[in-house]
Amino acid sequence: MEAAKVSTKSEKRKKGLTRKLILSMLLVGALPLVIGLLLAFFQGTQEIREVSGTSFEALATETARKLDLVVADELSRTALLAINTHIIQLLETRRDALSEVKKNALAPLLQQENEAWTNKDSDLLSKISEGPIVQELLRHVGGTYLDAGFPVPVITRSTTRSLYITDSAGRLVASLDDKAPYLNAGENWWKGAFHNGVGQPYIGPIQFDAQYQTYTFTLALPIMDSLRYEAIGVLRRIYDAKEFFAPSIDIIRFGKTGHVMLIDSRGVVLSCPILPTGTSLSDHTLIPLVTPMHPGWTPAPSDGHGGQATSIIGFAPLSNTSRITQSSNGLSWHMFVWQSSEELFGPIQHFFKWTAAFGLLGVGLLVTLGYLAAHRIAAPIRQLQEAARRIGHGEFQEPILLSTGDEIEELAEEVNRMNQQLASQFAGLESQVELKTQEVKYLQESTTQILDSVPDPVIMIGPQEQIEYLNQASKEALVPNNGKVAGTSLFQLFQLDPPTQEKLRREIRLVQSSVFTTPTDAKPDQPIKKLHDPLSPTSLDHSGGDRRELRLNQRTYRYRWFAIPAPPGKEPGIGLVLRDITEESLLQDQLIQGEKMASLGVLSAGIGHELNNPLVGVIGLGEAIQDETDPEHIKEYARGIVQHGKRMASVVRDFTGQVGKQFSEAKTLVNINEQLERTLTAVQAVFPSSPVEVNTRLAPLPPLPAKSFELGQAFTNVITNAFQAMKDGGTLEIATAVLDNEIHITIRDTGKGIEPTHLPKVFDPFFTTKGQGEGSGLGLTVAHRIITKLGGQIRLDSEKNQGTVCLIILPITSNKPMEHKEA
């Protein structure tokens, strides 16, 4: 499964380049095309919208104006009837007659006449439908009314459904037919036109007239008296709305669907080439959009003709007519210009479709060409990739032969060159590797042999304490019966008590964290490094339990850890070097004991010298007593003997006090100055004839807890060296001081000094420049051991033939040296 995944991935990658190339070609070629197309489409649509909208608005405005004129014309023509003097005279008469009628008699009179009219009373009928005024009406409607400049157009004649006149009481006075009602004073049109006698034109709303089976609207005009003082009657004319407006509206068509229509502010159609008159706009939400009192155009959510497509609608009010209709019944009339969106946006959609088709074709072509081009580019690259892969796997192959004539061909040549180069280099490398391998083998073998020839056990352990290597010495010393130990834990090999194991582990961890490259406490270790004193078994003692010695199989080993650099990718290992010091430490102890005895010899020689003088005195006084008879003299001599004896006794006491204490002495508070003086005295006694001048500058010192004998031994060794260096005379200067909580003891001689090359070795055991029998080479070693045991330091500085300075520094309190069992 994993393999399948990998192969799919690489398959994908293989096609990636081709895909990218095709994609970039598409992006470069097709994207601008598509964007341009879309932009052109939207821009075009927008512009068509704008252009159509403003055209529609202009058409609506123009048509509205035209209809306004038609209505105004009709109004003024009809007004000719209203100013007809015959009609006015008749109506004035009727007004005057009415004013004669008593108020309470009026209602019954009207009632009576109305009944007569309803019953088609012949008198009334003929009076109303045949009188001279009817002739006037007929002349007007029939077109024979002669008034220069006002011929009645055929249209309005034929659209007039009814025409009649009432008097100031609303009674029918004259009518073209007998369908008109007799009493009209309660009608809206009558009240509107009469206007309480002031008179104003009235245009009624469109409504279905059952009598004429069609949608009609009323034009009513007041008839004013001859002075135009007040209204004396009303003329009503009823028009067939469709027929009245259609000639002005239906002819305006553009395209297949473009047309204008007249609606009122309720959305009712007065005239439309498509919608029947009297119907309402299909979408009522359109009405407020298209019936403001100013011209304009709007994109509307529907077309008002039942379609739901977004439409561009131009509109304009019939402002003059609307003034009349609004004062008459609150409605206004509006033009509405519309063309179906399909037709309006048809051309651009058509254009868009074609362009889109060509665009698609173009994209297809781009993809095909892109694929071919990409294949041409990608195939050699893939070939190269395959070659590179094989080279990468170390399979050298035949040179790649590409002749694309471009950078890829150059690349192929480069790859070929690289292939050759690699092949030749690999050949050289192989022999080199062989050589190196041999070297490594030789190194390994020699290392093993070196390690095996080392008499000390060397062990290497891994990070988990498992044993990785044992040299010959360690096998012999530690592995019983040549057992197999590789891989086992170090502590299986070392049978140790738990605290020691714990201590070793701690050290291992420290080495691992490479802190342990130098021992825990650098300060105590310094003397080891500087002074090269491997024989000083106590050099680490004062750091407390950190003694690097092990007891294994009844043998004592000193050991040392060392870090082994790790091979790449592995944890570093640790090496352990052991040194069997069982015999060595025995020998050392003996040597040190011997040295101690030797210094005891120096002391005893001094003591002997001390004793010799009084003894000579005693002997001399004794001999004198033998020959003396005078008891006074004898007494005096005896007193001398006693004195000498006492002095000897004190010398002996001192001596026994020192020697007796040397092995078992516990620490006491030692006065360093006194100890120095005592030692100086003792040493001076050994070199009685030495021409050495001694200067002491002793500062007051605090007592120091120490073994006074050991301290004395150290001082003895140093001072003895000084005397020995000044056999031909000189000055010995001994000074003490307290500095920084330390006691500084300076012992300076003006002797022959030490060779600079010898200086680093002076503390080494058995190093001596003295002649046979003069020194053991352990004096300074012992002094160094004693001083460092006290936590102090001892340094020597010297210049050839100038003298030597020995500086002993002892800490005063805090750094109390630990007590050790070791002698």
Place this chain on the structure above:
Amino acid sequence: MRMKRRHPAVAQRRILSLLAILMLSSSLPLEAATDPPPKGISPAKVADYLHAIVEADRKVYTTQIVKRMQEQGVVLAREDWESKNAIPLPAQFLHYSSKIVAESGSGIRFRLISLWPIYLRNGPATEFERKALEQLNANPDVPQREIVSTGKKQFFQAVYADQAISSSCITCHNSHPLSPKRDFKMGDVMGGVVITIPLED
């Protein structure tokens, strides 16, 4: 109904014309004027008073309101003022106030008429009105008065000259497509204001 524009008498002439009316009144065949008036006020005087007010109102409108409005670009006065968010022309102002007066039902009426109306409805309605306009054309300072009747109703009518007091009056009338006369000049009598007072029993 009526249409016409122009301005008649000027204020200074008012007193003169009143004097003329008083002098004329004795020679006129008016019952009300010939009879020694027992009490009240003669219709001629009422008409004069009314005309003075109408005249003043329109003058204020023409010279103080319309002119300033237009000069300062606040709003235009134009014929189709209702649909164009404008204000009425001075003549329309008079027509409009005349309509309001009529609708008030007080019986008093006035109209602005002309021998050369843009709209026929503003022509003279009667022979008297025509003659009065002609008289005024010749003699603008002398108002024409008459008792007229319609049917049995009697009215006192007085016609006062309406003269061109603003250049916009003549510009419009000289250029309007429906205007029958196109050579008006400043100060010309363009028409008259007819004041009609019903004579009740």
